Amino acid sequence: xxSDELAGTTVTQPxxxxxxxxxxxxxxxxxxxxxxVAPVALLIAVFFVYSTYRAVYQSxxxxxxxxxxxxxxxxxxxxMLDGRFFRQASENSIVFVLAVVPTLLVxxxxxxxxxxxxxxxxxxxxxxxxxxxxxxxxxxGLVWKWIFxxxxxxxxxxxxRIGVIDDPIAFLGEPRLARLAVVLVFVWAQLPLAxxxxxxxxxxxxxxxxxxxxxxxxxxxxRFRTITLPGIQPMLLIVALFExxxxxxxxxxxxxxxxxxxxxxxxxxxxxxxxxxxxxLNFGAGAALAIMIALAALVVILVLMQAMPKGALVDDDR
Amino acid sequence: xxxxxxxxSILIYGGASMLAVFWxxxxxxxxxxxxxxxxxxxxxxxxxxxxxLNLQTYDYIFTGKVPTSYEQRGALRSMISSEVxxxxxxxxxxxxxxTAVMLINITLGSLSAYAYARIRFPGRAALFSFVLFxxxxxxxxxxxxxYLIVQRLDxxxxxxxxxxxxxxxTLPFTILVLTLYFRGIPAEIDEAAQLEGASHWRILRDIxxxxxxxxxxxxxxxxxxxxxxxxxxxLFITTTRERRTLPVVLGALSANTDVSxxxxxxxxTLGTIPTLxxxxxxxxxxxxxxxxxxxxx
Numbered sequence: 001x002x003s004d005e006l007a008g009t010t011v012t013q014p015x016x017x018x019x020x021x022x023x024x025x026x027x028x029x030x031x032x033x034x035x036x037v038a039p040v041a042l043l044i045a046v047f048f049v050y051s052t053y054r055a056v057y058q059s060x061x062x063x064x065x066x067x068x069x070x071x072x073x074x075x076x077x078x079x080m081l082d083g084r085f086f087r088q089a090s091e092n093s094i095v096f097v098l099a100v101v102p103t104l105l106v107x108x109x110x111x112x113x114x115x116x117x118x119x120x121x122x123x124x125x126x127x128x129x130x131x132x133x134x135x136x137x138x139x140x141g142l143v144w145k146w147i148f149x150x151x152x153x154x155x156x157x158x159x160x161r162i163g164v165i166d167d168p169i170a171f172l173g174e175p176r177l178a179r180l181a182v183v184l185v186f187v188w189a190q191l192p193l194a195x196x197x198x199x200x201x202x203x204x205x206x207x208x209x210x211x212x213x214x215x216x217x218x219x220x221x222x223r224f225r226t227i228t229l230p231g232i233q234p235m236l237l238i239v240a241l242f243e244x245x246x247x248x249x250x251x252x253x254x255x256x257x258x259x260x261x262x263x264x265x266x267x268x269x270x271x272x273x274x275x276x277x278x279x280x281l282n283f284g285a286g287a288a289l290a291i292m293i294a295l296a297a298l299v300v301i302l303v304l305m306q307a308m309p310k311g312a313l314v315d316d317d318r
Numbered sequence: 319x320x321x322x323x324x325x326x327s328i329l330i331y332g333g334a335s336m337l338a339v340f341w342x343x344x345x346x347x348x349x350x351x352x353x354x355x356x357x358x359x360x361x362x363x364x365x366x367x368x369x370x371l372n373l374q375t376y377d378y379i380f381t382g383k384v385p386t387s388y389e390q391r392g393a394l395r396s397m398i399s400s401e402v403x404x405x406x407x408x409x410x411x412x413x414x415x416x417t418a419v420m421l422i423n424i425t426l427g428s429l430s431a432y433a434y435a436r437i438r439f440p441g442r443a444a445l446f447s448f449v450l451f452x453x454x455x456x457x458x459x460x461x462x463x464x465y466l467i468v469q470r471l472d473x474x475x476x477x478x479x480x481x482x483x484x485x486x487x488t489l490p491f492t493i494l495v496l497t498l499y500f501r502g503i504p505a506e507i508d509e510a511a512q513l514e515g516a517s518h519w520r521i522l523r524d525i526x527x528x529x530x531x532x533x534x535x536x537x538x539x540x541x542x543x544x545x546x547x548x549x550x551x552x553l554f555i556t557t558t559r560e561r562r563t564l565p566v567v568l569g570a571l572s573a574n575t576d577v578s579x580x581x582x583x584x585x586x587t588l589g590t591i592p593t594l595x596x597x598x599x600x601x602x603x604x605x606x607x608x609x610x611x612x613x614x615x
Contacts, residue, residue, distance in 0.1 A: 032518045033437030036429045040489050041445055047486045048452045051463030058462065114333050121334055123605075130601045132341050134593050136547020138565040139586055142572045143344050146351070146579050154347050157364030168362050188340065196605075249456040252549040252565070256572055270458040277462055278554065290459035297456055 059287035066281075076288035086289070088264050089272040092179075096268055097247045099183045100190070104243050105236060107187065108194035112202050113228075115195065129192035137189060141256025144185045148172050148257075175265035178258055182266050185257060190246060194239050201235035202228060241304045248297060269293055345590075352376070352584035355387040359580050375584035379405055401570055404559055405585040408567040411556075413592050415477055415563060416545035419484040423492045423541040424534055430489075431496030432522045436508065446497070453490035457550055468555060475557040483551050488541035499533040500526060532603065539600045546593055564589045 059076055063069050080086045115126060132140070147154045148171035156168040172178050205227065213223045251270045254260060260267035260275065267275070273293060277286025322330075351359055353371040361368070374385035379402055433439070434446050464483055473479040508521045516524075527534065549565040556562045562570075568589065571582050 029437045029518060030439035033433040033439035033442070036433035036437070036518075037439075037442075037445060040426050040430045040493065041449060043482070044449055044452050044486055044489065047460075047464065047467060047483075048448075048455075050467055051460045054463035054466055055459065110333070111337060114330060114337070117330050119330050119334060121338070125334060125338060126605050127598070127602055128338075128342060130597055131345055131594075134543055134597050135590065136549065136565050138549035138569055139547065139589065142568055142582065143348055143586060145572060146582070147344060147347065149579075152360050152362040152364070154351070154364070157362055157366075160363030161365075188344075192341070245454075245456075249458060251458055255549070256569060270456060273458045274461070274550070283462060287462060290456075290462070294455045294459040297454065301454060 055287045055291055058284055059291050061284050063283040063287075064281050072284070076284045077292070080285055080288055080292070085264060085267070085272065086269075089267050089269045092264075092266065093248060093268040093270075095179070096183065096186075096250075097244060100186050100247050101240055101243050103183070103187055104190055104194045105240060107191055108198045108239060109232070109236075111191065111195035112198035112232075113224075115199050116202050126196075129196065131192075132189050133192040135189070137250075137252035138256045140185060140189050141253045144181070144188075145172070145257050148181050172258055173262055175262055178262055178265050182254065182257060185253060186247065186250065189253070190243055194243060197235055197239050198232055201232040205231040237304065237307060241301065244300060244304070245297060248300070249293070348583045349587050351580055352587045354580055355385065356578040356580045357387045359578075375580050376588070378581065379403055379584060379588070401559075401567065401574065402581045402585055404562065404567050405564070405588060407560070408562050408564040409589055409592060411477070411561060412546050412564040412589075415480045415484065416542045418477070418481045419488060419545040420538045420542040422481070422485045423488055424538045426485075427489055427492035427496055427537065428522070428527060428530070428534055431493050432500050432518070432526050434493065434497045435500035436521075436526075437518060446493075449490050450494055453487070457487070461550060461554075464551065465554060474555060475561050477561070479555050480545070480548075480552060480563070483555070484541070484545040484548060487548075488544055492537040492541060495533055495537045496530060499530050503529055535600055536604055539597060542596060543593060 060071060060073055061069055062072050062076075115122060135143070149156065150170045150173055151168055153168075153171070155171065156165070159165045160168065169177070171181055209227050209231075210223055213227055218226065249270050250268065251274060254266055254268060254271045255274075258266045260271050269289065270293060273286055273289035276282050276289055350366070352375055353373060354366045355369045355372065355374075358366050358368045369387070372385075374383070374387075377383050378385055382403060430449075434442060464486075468474055468479040468483070471479075473482070503526065507525055508516075511521050511525060547565055548563075549569060552563045552566045553569065556566055568582070568585060571585065
């Protein structure tokens with residue numbers, strides 16, 4: 001059964017050591033190898049090289065339908081960094097990431113531990129959990145927009161019907177509630193993936209360890225702290241890295257759920273970059289923002305990779 | 319199996335119930351709302367069952383027959399947007415594009431992965447890292463440049479543009495997964511085949527692909543799902559109603575204040591069906607590996 005392996009490797013993408021590829025056996029095989037990798041490598045190279053060149057070029061220019069295009073050096077970067085809206089969007093992004101990543105890790109571990117217990121409905125839950133994850137983020141945003149709708153959304157309607165509230169609550173109209181709503185929906189959509197990875201990690205821990213600890217008289221919490229937690233630590237880091245990137249680049253959900261509002265309450269950097277380019281048609285500034293986002297993501301990845309224990313992601317011996 | 323204490327049972331079943339409500343509740347609400355007449359749906363406090371439930375929203379999407387609850391009050395007729403009738407075609411578009419991307423991932427992805435795992439050629443390690451690294455750049459950062467590439471290739475508003483872009487977005491992951499898998503196949507198997515004079519193409523076809531099939535199918539499914547639901551690129555590459563994919567049509571509906579929510583919910587219900595038909599069997603297959611581990615303890 002290799003499916004657990006598939007699930008386990010899903011997020012190792014950033015870190016697969018290139019050096020880990022084993023050596024082939026016949027030197028004369030190399031033309032075949034080149035032919036096999038050429039289609040994809042060329043396709044990706046064209047898109048990567050051109051888009052990088054284009055983004056850098058564009059970020060140093062004023063490019064919009066209104067003005068005559070011209071070179072402005074780093075002006076776009078300065079404008080963005082000095083601007084109030086960029087700071088607001090960065091703050092929103094940071095707060096969002098700090099809210100969703102720990103929540104997903106804690107809930108993910110709890111759900112993994114739950115699913116690790118035998119109980120009736122366990123398999124149904126495991127199979128059904130693909131639903132929130134399979135729903136495209138843009139569509140999930142739409143579903144929850146209706147649930148949170150001001151006047152007669154599902155949540156207001158139900159709460160009103162059972163007598164909890166007398167007047168509808170503007171869930172998406174009040175900055176604090178709107179931020180909470182975005183966090184909730186993101187967690188809803190991402191929790192299945194986080195918990196299935198953590199479940200795979202929990203199950204890879206040898207049962208003998210638990211038995212030995214039980215014999216030594218360790219409490220349930222003690223066993224969790226000394227066996228489970230260290231055992232799933234590499235996977236926790238992988239999930240943290242993956243969710244961090246997802247949260248940081250999250251766009252579809254915001255677009256469908258709040259459009260960055262009310263005001264700028266839920267405008268995060270990736271939505272801001274999109275709005276700058278495609279709403280304001282300020283392509284130069286949009287490109288400058290995009291490059292800064294890419295660099296920030298890169299820095300975060302590199303920092304987290306340092307925290308990763310060696311060999312945690314790619315088993316070199318296999 | 320050890321006997322569980324009552325407290326632990328309550329904790330487990332309580333937690334499982336809460337989780338089930340949290341995860342599946344919205345889907346139940348969506349499916350329900352799609353058969354509730356708009357006039358009952360737009361009530362506070364909720365009186366969804368005031369009038370009989372019906373399938374008129376679906377009827378409207380497929381045949382254009384206006385639901386009776388709109389006809390009763392002429393003033394409300396504008397609440398229907400004809401855009402919702404684009405949904406079946408949009409599902410078709412999304413499905414077509416996603417299937418093509420999945421096939422590209424399965425064929426070209428397997429080829430690349432096999433070579434990275436099994437054949438030594440100059441620049442292999444560097445190329446492998448490059449392919450993986452390319453995917454780490456956030457999509458918002460490459461949106462405009464990709465648009466310009468598509469424009470230069472004269473592919474704006476074509477399926478090919480979406481297929482190309484989604485392939486670029488999904489192939490690195492597929493290659494990573496499959497390379498790890500091919501590396502796991504014992505070298506003796508294809509060494510023996512090589513000694514008998516089999517080429518790498520034959521080894522891949524007769525040994526590699528059959529062995530790696532579950533991983534290939536899983537990676538293909540991931541590619542399908544991403545392509546079926548992708549929104550950002552589809553939004554500005556599809557410029558006419560005929561070409562729009564499902565997320566774009568639904569996005570347009572959400573921005574349209576005139577459309578009624580029971581129509582949107584019917585559209586979402588319809589749009590979820592194709593992915594589930596494809597995803598459920600594969601997912602069950604993948605989860606079974608984890609499930610078998612659960613009984614072990």
